[in-house]
Amino acid sequence: MCRIGQEPGPHDADNEDDEEGPTAAFAALLEDSVEELYENAPCGYLSTLMDGTIAKINGTLLAWLGQERDAVVGRMRFTDLLTVGGKLYHETHFSPLLRMQGELSGIALEIKEAGGGRIPVLVSSVVKHGGGGEPQLIRTTVFDARDRRAYEEELLGARKAAEQARKEAEADRARLQDALAVLQQSLLPDSLPSVPGLDAAAHYRTASPDRLGGDFYDLFPIDADRFAFFLGDVCGKGPQAAAVTSLTRYTLRAAAVHDPDPVSALTTLNQVLHERYTGGDPRYCTTIFGTLAPDPATGRVTVHLAAGGHPPALVLRGNGKTEYLPTPGGLLVGVLPTATFTAATTVLEPGDTLLLYTDGLTEARTGDDRTALYGDEALLDFAADHAGRSAQDVIQALTGLLDDLGDGLDDDTALLALGAPALTPRTEATA
Amino acid sequence: MNPLQTTIRHAPTGPVLEVNGDLDYTSAGEFRALITALTLQPGQRLVLDLTGLEFCDSSGITAMIVARNHVHAADADIALAAVPDHTLRVLRMVGLDQILALHPDSEAATRP
Amino acid sequence: MDVERRNNVTVTGNPSGPTVVLAHGFGCDQNMWRLTVPALADDYRVVLFDYVGAGRSDLSAFSEDRYASLDGYAQDVVEVCEALDLRDAVFVGHSVSAMIGVLAVGRAPERLRALVMVAPSPRYIDDDGYRGGFTAEDIAELLASLESNYLGWSAAMAPVIMGNADRPELGEELKNSFCATDPDMARVFARTTFLSDSRDDLKAVAVPTLILDCARDVIAPREVGAFVHQAIPGSTLVTLDATGHCPHLSAPEATNEAITDFLARLP
Structure with missing residues (x-):
């Protein structure tokens, strides 16, 4: 599980009372390097300059995008990874809110694969500030939300079906009320x-x-x-x-x-x-x-x-x-x-x-x-x-x-x- | 709301049905089913003992008419015993006191 | 009809100063101007509002017919001006609102005497010899995502925003309602915005006009700003050293300076 706003490291799950004990050795066995964890974590990592230029990206996210590192780092901005709707949302909500709050989590967006496909993701970002308090860069984690999106679409389908059923029931009810009103008038x-x-x-x-x-x-x-x-x-x-x-x-x-x-x-x-x-x-x-x-x-x-x-x-x-x-x-x-x-x-x-x-x-x-x-x-x-x-x-x-x-x-x-x-x-x- | 409770006993004149509780829209259906399941011999008399009847609305009145039609179809007769004042007032209003025999109690109603 | 309630009109700033009307773009509301208002408030009377369907507007006033074209939104602007009986105000419109402003100054020149267009685009879709920044497929995808995706975009439209202990000056209200947009009405506005072609309307603009575009706009590329500048006679173009489509938020100082300079030079 990725944690937002924190560099991942081998001691993340450690017992604080016993830093050098058997738990630390156990963690070292599991993760031989921080860099390895960063590159191959089960979520995408991305660091951008304040103008959105991508400064660092992990292997997981590159693999999702189907992009080479050289084509991305220093050459693309975060918004270049997004669909049009995502760009708009980024400009009108994501970016202003991030600037306002310094952090933002769980935003649903879609990223574009090099082959033209779309991957639904959940994005969280946090602004890293320099020693003088000036914003330096934006750290972003990207979670694969395909399963979640499929589930949401099922929910969406069910909701639409329920709405349709409700509309039909309302129409039936209205017709019945009309018929009853006519009958009542005959009485x-x-x-x-x-x-x-x-x-x-x-x-x-x-x-x-x-x-x-x-x-x-x-x-x-x-x-x-x-x-x-x-x-x-x-x-x-x-x-x-x-x-x-x-x-x-x-x-x-x-x-x-x-x-x-x-x-x-x-x-x-x-x-x-x-x-x-x-x-x-x-x-x-x-x-x-x-x-x-x-x-x-x-x-x-x-x-x-x-x-x-x-x-x-x-x-x-x-x-x-x-x-x-x-x-x-x-x-x-x-x-x-x-x-x-x-x-x-x-x-x-x-x-x-x-x-x-x-x-x-x-x-x-x-x-x-x-x-x-x-x-x-x-x-x-x-x-x-x-x-x-x-x-x-x-x-x-x-x-x-x-x-x-x-x-x-x-x-x-x-x-x-x-x-x-x-x-x-x-x-x-x-x- | 008093749930409808009925008890059947047999007198020399025929069945006596004690009716307790409310005979209304919700309970009249069950009451009608009970009545129409009764088998009467020609000349017998079905007595409805209403001593414990708490409330009777137009559905209950209908059930009494169903009972009357049912016993008459078997050449039998029907009588009401111990009709409470509230129901007696309604029976008089709708004229049923003229077509249903009324008795002060079930003893009087079961006299041959 | 209560226009001020319908469009959630806010009047602030210097009541005896000249009036500036700030109009938000697609997917936003008047909160988008929160860094602009302080720069104007000392010298100008500032009028803010929400289009119907956005922010705290009266959603019951929404009409799919009326807002199926930019004329409907421009009529709202004119009605806001009439309700406040504005004379010689300056209209500042962001994104699609810049084009709404073009229509509004044409209808009510006595009420609106100048125009500031922030990151405007008269046509988002590329066309024969014209670069709008988007292909027809891009826009089709955007509209389809709005049509079909209840939980995606519409949930994204109202994200759960985390608290921020570091910035207590941000009221809960602002955090929870930032650019709130009704999803159904946003669909209509998106269709109107991204399928419209207002290029022919530009040449009719007869009031002093300032165009602000961004050096690195992810929505409207530089060519669009240049196109608008060429099409409006006598207009001024200022390109801000800014990234994104909302320079009033991403580069507020430069944006405010450009606007106040323009206002100060108006005859």
């Missing part, structure tokens, strides 16, 4: 339609990173005077749940056109889901479906709805009163070949808002240890604080609530607010 309306005499707003919060939620909602016209709406939650997660969501949405839309009576629409959906998912892998959903009939003369909106297995809707009255609109006993949709659904009716006076939600909200975990559930009572209290506000305001407040619940939301949450606009100088635009 939810882009925007709610503008309904004369009605104030509508919605929000969807997904808890899963793949963005394929199992909650759904919609609002759409069924004839000249009426609109239908629904909101629900499909059991399960992921692509299978999304397929059920899609089937549910389009079945309800078609059923509403055929017969907008809420119990009829849910009965149709029940038959379709039960027929499709009968057997060992039952798929079902909870849903509220309803119709809206705004009356332009009074500003009132008449609501008929029915629910199957779904938490009850909330009504926020303009006078501050807030109550659940119970639909007890409605069965999960799709479980049994025939099912009962519970209907309810209410009239929204101007300033009243009907709020539909999924249990992602009421089942959100709260408290420091995330073991308590947010619950129906808390939602009722929260809604009461926002009674009399527009549908947009109510949804905005609930969006803030979802933000506050944060990672306590285990499941997707869908929110739909339908309000009869207040008559007095309130100026909220309809959605």
Whole structure:
């Protein structure tokens, strides 16, 4: 092993305590002369003047270069041994740093063989100073780095392959995200339609990173005077749940056109889901479906709805009163070949808002240890604080609530607010 | 998180499955496999004793529906015993209290 | 856009003196001028900067299109001059920056009134009757080594520099960041630098110009300095008794003297 900045000698490995003992004799046996060690050391040695002119070079390095001593000493500079990249690097980094620090080690360069080949090497240099501190010459050791370079190239190849794989994985992921986004859009309306005499707003919060939620909602016209709406939650997660969501949405839309009576629409959906998912892998959903009939003369909106297995809707009255609109006993949709659904009716006076939600909200975990559930009572209290506000305001407040619940939301949450606009100088635009 | 643990014993009415711990998204698959492996004779009753049920989410509810479909396919019946309040509230919400027989305890559920 | 941040602009020296802009070359950053700045600081306001991709420039501002030609770098120089509202400054460019300076003085003569070209080369590759110092194969090898060799050149671009107890005045920061260059951006700059041919641009230089070349330059041979001198009307050529391509580091006293003499004689 060559050591930098030190003339190699037979005593390099000696025990300092016993200079003349058996160890010294042993070393003498191994290396009969310092000159022999210099010339044939397993690394290249090079001494140059401060301008780079080669003053001394060992046999090992000459053999690597395929050069005669006479052609090199006094005739070539260190940079003449280097490739163009090496020359540039020498001028811009190696030489300035050596001048700045007096020494430099382990720099990767390539030297040129006389035959045109290239040998990767690791170069270390140290400046030797004269008695007055002036720089006199540069001592350089050159290590053969072919094996190391081969290893580095393997690493490089592996790194490039890994980068390529990562890029492909990213592209795949991006394509998948695009596909999921398109699918997700087929499950939810882009925007709610503008309904004369009605104030509508919605929000969807997904808890899963793949963005394929199992909650759904919609609002759409069924004839000249009426609109239908629904909101629900499909059991399960992921692509299978999304397929059920899609089937549910389009079945309800078609059923509403055929017969907008809420119990009829849910009965149709029940038959379709039960027929499709009968057997060992039952798929079902909870849903509220309803119709809206705004009356332009009074500003009132008449609501008929029915629910199957779904938490009850909330009504926020303009006078501050807030109550659940119970639909007890409605069965999960799709479980049994025939099912009962519970209907309810209410009239929204101007300033009243009907709020539909999924249990992602009421089942959100709260408290420091995330073991308590947010619950129906808390939602009722929260809604009461926002009674009399527009549908947009109510949804905005609930969006803030979802933000506050944060990672306590285990499941997707869908929110739909339908309000009869207040008559007095309130100026909220309809959605 | 309470891991799901189940114990099967046999009553004159049929198997009684004691369910302890959480029946949720992570454990429902194993529970469904266990249920559908049960063989019931026509007229028998599968009792799910839920005394030790700590938590049940929609996946657990689905597993109960799977159990119901499985026993009905064998012309057998299903009953739930000692349903905890938290799960009873959910069963009522989704209407399953109408289609699954509920009993205060497994003794009542295994009366012929 | 914050040009001063993009190009890591440093202003030092005498704030009321005439302005000198020092521009580094390929593979370097403004640290290359560390021995020049002290010679100018008493009398001149000194502006230093890093090209995008070098030193502490804003790497996010890099654009492969913009920097695929020397015009993109010259535009950066003009924008630095505009950001500082320089008037009648002197541009000192090393190596490829000397050619960037040629383009910049042509674009903003009211801001740059004179040019100092340190070890310039308008064309690195030998050509019919022209000696640039490199064969096309040499340059192809250089560019290929930059393209393919992550661990070689790019590791060499950011060498692990050993400590130096003898020179405590060298801050850790300088030692660890000396001429740091982003490898991807260096590839683009190398291609632009070593494939460019700016010989035809020289005759358009209409400002007082000093050319400094080295007696023994390992990159640009003597013929190149003479070529530039002949091509720029009225230019002055000073050949420094220096070895290497960076006389401002290897022979700082002679280099500084030549520059300050030239500055002092400007009208």
